[in-house]
Amino acid sequence: MKVFSCPKCSHPIFFENNICLNCNSKVGFSVYHFDFVLVDDHHHHSIYCTNYARDVCNWVVRNIETDQFCLACSFNGLIPTYEDTVNFEKWREMEMAKHRLIYQLLVLQLPLIPKSKDQINGLSFDFLVADNTSNRMTGHANGLVTTLLDEGDPVHREQMRKQLSSLSNTSRALPTRNRPLLLDATL
Numbered sequence: 477m478k479v480f481s482c483p484k485c486s487h488p489i490f491f492e493n494n495i496c497l498n499c500n501s502k503v504g505f506s507v508y509h510f511d512f513v514l515v516d517d518h519h520h521h522s523i524y525c526t527n528y529a530r531d532v533c534n535w536v537v538r539n540i541e542t543d544q545f546c547l548a549c550s551f552n553g554l555i556p557t558y559e560d561t562v563n564f565e566k567w568r569e570m571e572m573a574k575h576r577l578i579y580q581l582l583v584l585q586l587p588l589i590p591k592s593k594d595q596i597n598g599l600s601f602d603f604l605v606a607d608n609t610s611n612r613m614t615g616h617a618n619g620l621v622t623t624l625l626d627e628g629d630p631v632h633r634e635q636m637r638k639q640l641s642s643l644s645n646t647s648r649a650l651p652t653r654n655r656p657l658l659l660d661a662t663l
């Protein structure tokens with residue numbers, strides 16, 4: 477993953493950082509600038525995604541009045557509730573991996589459309605808690621990626637990587653490309 481730099485002092489910024497460790501500026505990733513920007517709580521531009529308050533996201537939205545979530549978080553369908561602390565924490569880890577994936581797909585300039593904007597061709601992620609009463613399985617269908625949260629982390633990530641790799645070949649949301657998606661380095 478690329479190491480970014482602070483827009484204010486040029487100190488290195490890592491992908492999950494939300495503060496510059498050198499000058500203490502609040503920073504966030506902007507898909508519009510495709511870089512880290514300074515976050516300004518007092519103006520209606522470059523402010524954090526709603527999931528920042530849950531320590532889940534460090535991306536920014538342009539206008540909080542129209543964009544509650546950043547692009548990466550806007551792909552979420554079902555997620556655990558905040559009160560479900562164990563599964564919420566598992567989701568938080570998966571969400572960070574998903575942010576890296578979305579970033580890589582953007583680098584590859586693949587069109588990414590949330591299901592909320594295009595129900596037929598869009599992409600959506602459901603993070604579910606497995607139970608014994610249903611046949612929930614990790615997988616994907618018609619652009620809906622389902623991930624079970626009670627699987628061990630290494631296995632979990634590998635499964636997510638596999639399903640997303642196959643998704644990139646089959647989903648209408650992601651057109652077939654000649655070059656393979658290199659997801660191993662990103663998750």
Ligand SMILES: [Zn+2]
Pocket residue numbers: 482483484485486487496497498499500501
């Ligand atoms: Zn700085």
Ligand SMILES: [Zn+2]
Pocket residue numbers: 525526527528533534535545546547548549550
């Ligand atoms: Zn977000």
